[in-house]
Amino acid sequence: MKNTRNSLTVIALVVAVALLTASSATAAKIVIEAEHYRTISPSMAKATSQVASGSAYIHIPLKRPHATTEGGASDTGNTQYKINVPQAGSYVFWGRAHWYDGCGNSFFLKIDDKPSIVFGNDGTYQRWHWVKGVRVTLTAGPHTIRIQNREDGAKLDQFMLTTNRRYVPVRPEKETKQYLIPAK
Ligand SMILES: [Ca+2]
Numbered sequence: 359m360k361n362t363r364n365s366l367t368v369i370a371l372v373v374a375v376a377l378l379t380a381s382s383a384t385a386a387k388i389v390i391e392a393e394h395y396r397t398i399s400p401s402m403a404k405a406t407s408q409v410a411s412g413s414a415y416i417h418i419p420l421k422r423p424h425a426t427t428e429g430g431a432s433d434t435g436n437t438q439y440k441i442n443v444p445q446a447g448s449y450v451f452w453g454r455a456h457w458y459d460g461c462g463n464s465f466f467l468k469i470d471d472k473p474s475i476v477f478g479n480d481g482t483y484q485r486w487h488w489v490k491g492v493r494v495t496l497t498a499g500p501h502t503i504r505i506q507n508r509e510d511g512a513k514l515d516q517f518m519l520t521t522n523r524r525y526v527p528v529r530p531e532k533e534t535k536q537y538l539i540p541a542k
Pocket residue numbers: 391392393410411412413414415514515516
C-alpha cells in the first residue's frame with residue numbers, strides 16, 4: 359500500500375514536471391526585422407546602419423526644425439507587415455528602437471482593426487534599446503501590424519511579439535522569418 363502511494367507520488371511529480379516543461383517549450387516568439395515590411399509610405403523611410411540588425415531599420419527622418427512640443431504627427435507615413443501567429447495567446451509587443459529625444463521617441467502601433475496605440479515615450483535617447491509595449495490577445499493565424507509616424511527622429515530596427523511575459527530582450531534577436539507572410 360505504501361509502495362503504491364509512493365509510486366503514485368512519483369508519477370504525479372513526473373507529470374507535473376512534464377507539463378511545466380511543455381508549457382515553457384511552447385512559448386511563442388515572433389521576431390521581425392522592421393525593414394522587412396510589406397508596404398511603406400512616406401515620410402516613413404528605410405535606412406542602413408552597421409549597428410542595426412540586418413544592417414537596416416525604418417524611421418521618420420528628423421525634420422528641421424525638429425518639433426519641440428507634442429504637436430501631432432506631420433503625416434501618416436507608415437510600414438505594414440503581415441504575420442502568421444503560430445498560436446493563440448496573450449502577447450507582449452517589444453520594439454528595438456532608437457529615439458532622438460523626448461519629442462522623437464514614439465510611433466503609433468496599430469494591430470489589425472484595433473485602435474492605434476502609442477508605442478515608446480521612454481527616456482532612453484540616442485542609442486538602440488528594447489522598449490516594452492502593450493500586451494495584446496491574438497488568435498492563431500494572420501494578423502496585420504502597422505507602425506506609423508507619431509514623431510520625427512524615431513527609428514525602429516526590429517519588433518517582437520512573445521507569449522513569455524518574463525522575457526526581457528537585451529541584444530538584437532534572430533528573425534523568425536517563418537512567421538512573416540511575404541507580399542505576393
Ligand atoms: Ca533591422
